[in-house]
Amino acid sequence: MPQLVKMVAQRLALGLLTLFVVSLIIFLGVELLPGDLTQAILGQAATPETVAAFRRELGLDLPPHTRYLEWLGDIVQGDLGRSLANGREISELISWRLYNTLFLAAIAAVIAVPLALVLGVMAALYRNSLFDRIVNVSTLTSISFPEFFVAYILILFLSVNAGWFPSISNVGSEMPFWDRVYRCILPALTLTLVVVAHMMRMTRAAIINLLASPYIEMANLKGLSRTRIIVRHALPNALAPIINVIVINLAYLVVGVVVVEVVFVYPGMGQLLVDSVSKRDIPVVQSTSMFFAGAFVLLNLLADMLAIVTNPRLLHPK
């Protein structure tokens, strides 16, 4: 048991170190910027005196490491600074968008994870059948499609032709829950199609890998049904790699929302990031990238830890 604790603690320390380095990169990236913030705000016409005064006001005359520590300290306390474009508090800009993004990712996950598991188990159960081949070819195809292609095809068929769902997911903060879900269906479906393929293929591969092991042969010789062998004997042992790939795909979901949000004009973090990049609104880009990178690192960390905790073989390294 102490070995387990040690391994988890190691992963945790490594994850925190990564977060630290990520914050350093995000901060330093802006330091290397040609020109500087004051010019971006005051414009070219500002006199040297106003520039100097403004630099003092923003604290830009301090050495970089002091500013990095202050910036990090402010972020940890939830003070993200102000947007250059409209002067609003970034934390205010982000908070409800963050909720929207997580909401969308959650709906996509709720549809995608069970679907991928069921399809994966069925493909393993009926492997090399027509069903398996169809699922395989269609997942290979959907992996290679750009997200916006999937999104516009869904819009064309489900929104324009059939008229079932709205093509623009403009959710408001006061909207009732189910109304919100209804407006999120198309973007969630797009995300689902993008991630299901990978998860389903891994589930199938993980189960088929196990089918050659002696205990499966034993169960086979006892005369158990194929469904029972796969669901009761193979699936629990294949759980570790499956959980791993699910969590990695969840991490992908949180980041993958960027393009989908833009297609559906969904007011989330991705939309904010893209807008701020084109306006070169650096403080907002810094904060949103920090959020995305943080979510990505934390979910990957979670995947690693779950892999350790659910796989007994990893607990006893030789």
Added chain:
Amino acid sequence: MKSIIKLFIEAPWSARFGFVVIFVYIVLAAFAPVLTPYGESQIVADAFEPWGGGYLFGTDNLGRDMFTRLIFGGRNTIGIAFLTTMLAFLVGGVAGFIAATLGGWMDQLLGRLVDVMMAIPTLIFALLILTITGTSIPVLIVVIALLDSTRVFRLARAVAMNIVVMDYVEAAKLRGEGLWWIIWREVLPNAMPPLVAEFGLRFCFVFLFISALSFLGLGIQPPTADWGSMVRDNATLITYGDITPLLPAGAIALLTVAVNFVVDFFLHKTSGLRDEH
């Protein structure tokens, strides 16, 4: 030439389909100026003309011929993605081989650097850098190639690790051959098959990535034609049931599917790898 035809005949239908599609794309891209009736950013009519009547696929949001833009867009997007992938393989491959051949602190240094770069999602990293540097095609190529080279590094290093322990590499080292000679003459030829397959996959990834950036308006900038921004510019048409914006998007999808089919076939062929056990 004979062996290429033989390879084509023995390939399954999916790979044959892939070969044909890639060939057609290359021809279209190479002969773009000859095949197109108008100039790349020449305004020929009103915006959003319907299909037919001199404009095969109608005109786009600024009244430029859609068919012309499609072919030039393919030429630009494929060309830039190809250059980027080449650069990524040059940087990542060389770094991976060096890490594997030298080992020790060099391996550690490069390995940790790549770990850190891979900890940040590629799209977010790219957006962060592009905010700072601004978008221009050379910057785009270098940034994406550097980010993508981390994946190439991982594979090149893993493949080379198995090669540098071979007797013939040991012999070359004892003969006193230099680092570059060993990499060029001993490691590279033996590492080719997995790297070639990976090249196809990385190309798909880079191609999709550039298209996504352009779709977001942060990649290839107007008036240069490219498939991602063409989808973005004409997206409003979809709400009227017009499928024109799906043409560039479908062109992207078709090429990535084709490359994937070919890579799949190639992997099966070189490794004898089979899906079923």
